[in-house]
Amino acid sequence: MMNKNKSRQRFAVEAMGTVAVTAAIAGLAAVISEFQSIQITSWAIYGLLALSLVLVWGHAGIFSFGQGAFFGIGGYAYGVAAINLIGATSETFSAVVIAVAVAAIAAAFLGYFMFYGKVGDVYVGIITLATTLVLFTFMSSTAGPQYHIGEALLGGYNGMTGVPPLSYGTPGEESNAFSPGALLVFTATLAGLVTLGIYGLLRGSFGRVLAGLRENELRTQLLGYDIRFRKLVVFAIGGAIAGLAGALYAAWAMFISPGVFGLQQAALVVIWVLVGGRTSVAGAFVGVVLVDGLASFLGGSGGNATPIILGAVLIGVVLLLPQGLVPAIQAGVGRLFKETKEDKVTAAAETVTEESSRYAGLPVPAGREGGVLEVVDLHKRFGGVTAVEKVTLSFTEKGVHCLIGPNGAGKSTFFNLLVGRYWPTAGTVMFAGKPITRAEAHERVRRGLGIKLQVASIFTGLTTFENVWLAAFGKLHDSAAATGRANKILDWLGLTDRARHQAGALSHGQKQWLEMGMVLASEPSVILLDEPTAGMTREETLLTAELIKELGKSVNVIVVEHDMEFVRHLDVPVTVFHQGNVFAQGSLDELRQDERILDIYLGRGGKAVA
Amino acid sequence: MDWSQFDWLINLALSMQLSIAVLVIVSIGLAVVFGMMGIINLAHGEFLMLGAYATLACVRAGINLWLSMGIAAFVVGIFGLVVEQLLIRHLYGRLADSMLATWGLSLIMAQVMVLIFGPSTQGIATPLGSINIGAYSVSGYSFVLIAAAVVLLAIVYWVFTRTPYGVMARAAMQMPGMAAAVGINPKLINAGTFAFGAALAGVGGALLAPLVGVMPSMGQAYIARAFMTVIVGGPGVISGTASSAVLLGGMENVVSYLSTPFFGQGALLVLAIVLLRVLPTGISGRWQRQL
Helix, strand or coil, X not given: CHHHHHHHHHHHHHHHHHHHHHHHHHHHHHHCCHHHHHHHHHHHHHHHHHHHHHHHHHHXXXXXXXXXXXXXXXXXXXXXXXXXHHHHHCCCHHHHHHHHHHHHHHHHHHHHHHHHCCCCHHHHHHHHHHHHHHHHHHHHCCCCXXXXXXXXXXXXXHCECCCCCCEECCCCCXXXXXXXXXXXXXXXXXXXXXXXXXXXXXXXXXXXXXHHHHHCHHHHHHCCCCHHHHHHHHHHHHHHHHHHXXXXXXXXXXXXXXXXXXXXXHHHHHHHHHHHCCCCHHHHHHHHHHHHHHHHHHHHHHHHHHHHHHHHHHHHHHHHCCCCHHHHHHHHHHHXXXXXCCCCCCHHHCCCCCCHHHHCCCCCCCCCCCXXXXXXXXXXXXXXXXXXXXEEEEECCCEEEEEECCCCCCHHHHHHHHHCCCCCCEEEXXXXXXXXXXXXHHHHHXXXXXXXXXXXXXXXXXXXXXXXXXXXXXXXXXXXXXHHHHHHHHHXXXXXXXXXXXXXXXXXXXXXXXXXXXXXXXXXXXXXEECCCCCCCHHHHHHHHHHHHHHHCCCEEEEXXXXXXXXXXXXXXXXXXXXXXXXXXXXXHHHHCCHHHHHHHHCCCCCCCC | CCHHHHHHHHHHHHHHHHHHHHHHHHHHHHHHHHHHHCCCCCCHHHHHHHHHHHHHHHHXXXXXXXXXXXXXXHHHHHHHHHHHHHCHHHHCCCHHHHXXXXXXXXXXXXXXXXXXXXXXXXXXXXXXCEEEECCEEEEHHHHHHHHHHHHHHHHHHHHHHHCHHHHHHHHHHHCHHHHHHCCCCHHHHHHHHHHHHHHHHHHHHHHXXXXXXXXXXXXXXXXXXXXXXXXXXXXXXXXXXXXXXXXXXXXXXXXXXXXXXXXXXXXXXXXXXXXXXXXXXXXXXXXXXXX
């Protein structure tokens, strides 16, 4: 596997780089001044904070402005714990651990409400930012002796003073504070370890699933991944890292104030990451050093201008370099050294030339037998409008079934009730003998429902191979087996030569086939397809019909379709929807004898078609 | 009727109405821009601040307070138009980027105000004196704010239902392609909506000016509550903002009354987060109404 070796090599480079930089900084600590040690320590701390945002935003696509909140929570938790415990334990490592735990729990709590409430991306940004700002107001109003936790006074707007520095010692004896040099070595080592951990995390299957999440949340869910839980986990890890940074910050400054929850501090974290590059792990630290260097340089000449410069940087990066400063420079340098550009993938120009019998046999084990999908008395109302009314249907045998009907007949709503996008007002959806009426989409997929929505929903930023791999891994939970299956499916689809190219560069038809391959990779026993040929050329449509017929030989395929020629080509039983009801069932030829159906489609007679 | 028995109740009801009114006043401009354009303006707090300073400057120049507030709305509206032309219009459809760019704008605006007016708090005398209700003394200006909240909601309703611009704006929001096809210029509509939202923020800041200290960082004090009100309210500009202001403002006020403002703030945050767990698209998200 060339791909695997490459990724292993890359990880080795990343790991060695991290260790080398960490060791160099630790070695530096012996020769530089205390002042310099203190400054570099602060960079390592802020770098960790920025790293938490790179993970959460850059890699999981969670738009969190609240990393500053977890940083502050970690700082306050360290302060409270250290002040109360140092008398008994003579060390403050336990306080660091407590701070990390508190920040992780806070992140998990907030994450639970956001991700399990399924709030949109923007809302996540606003909720996290608003939480940070409310904490600012909240902690600012804790002035006065009544606001204390144990012996620790919260101190209101002026902050908590007398926070013990990082110390070691044995209980009962005097505690020993770290010197600035030792603190630098300790902080740099921790930062190095966290960096290594993140590199490792991103390299594994976890990282690929995160990439899927970032690229296309809906598709990830339709591959059977519980995206809410994954987001929660990443958000909690991000919170823990930010909390660690906050604890180290409080120990470093021996002080923490509500200022860490301020708008400017929150903006700084985003700016660091924007400058370093949203997805670049090393860039987090580079961004901190660059921005902090710029700020302290300007601080010398005119400190009042700092927020203006930061604001201008923010606007400038967004307008001019959306990918971030460091990646833009890297790309520029890369262009200088690379004479030949990689061939632009122009898949769209390709034509399908293979003979039509290419889809003989399925590349995966045929789905479990008994994939029976039934709906009983299904109703769906939107406000006062009834979209689906008292539908009872069952799809019991393997083979292809078509749902047709004019616009507004309720077939799309019906489809969405089957996949779990909507919940019915009344009635039951049964799958393999069990009700799934209100199951989340990923639960349906795990039970063997394969779902393909109308618009091709793939991970455009990932390679074609990675797309299918993610689908297979969601079922197999084994990286090597998933690789094998992905290759087989790509071969079956005739997309092997596209395996290492970005899926976004595929032609429209190829994207649709890729998605069907992804659906197939999860071994479904029932496949739901919503207008699979929308926007396809005639040739592509015929190939798709071929593919679907082949699927129908071993699984139960339900197709919602508009294109009557395609339906004729499939030559399968058809169910006609009209005004939210099942109007007729039978073969297309039988139905064509029925005058009433012509009325529906042509709008003839008294019944107007919506 | 003997007032003294009910004075505490009347006082509580008034202060609750005031909390709700303040939430409406600080968030209606944000709600218009979010609801009609889907843009989150992170500089909204600074737009409020700008309105407060504009009022302050006019009052210092000897202009009547109420007229000054009108001028403030106009000034901030024009400022909003400029911001839309220079910044926002490049970022339609790039939600995250528009948030980041307006965030940058907010940092710049706050600091520019520090450089011009200094970081210290300045005030405008609260007009209208106070009224005694039993043992309590209530500022007459509170009644102005409560009335102003209702009037602002009414104005927004009127603009979006009774003016040609409003009808076009709602059409452009629902079906941009269709709106363009019938000859509505979405660029003009967007510029107009952003300016209208900015003007509402300006009048909001102007109304706050006599109540609180005017300072460059005052935007920060309100922005979190404004955001919470808007996202809990959901896409319905009027129905959503009003209902979430009632819920959140009422909650904050009752908890503050029973304990301290410290817990009132916390209660607002927790209620907002819990409400979003139950109604992820906001209170008005499930309603079929548009306003």
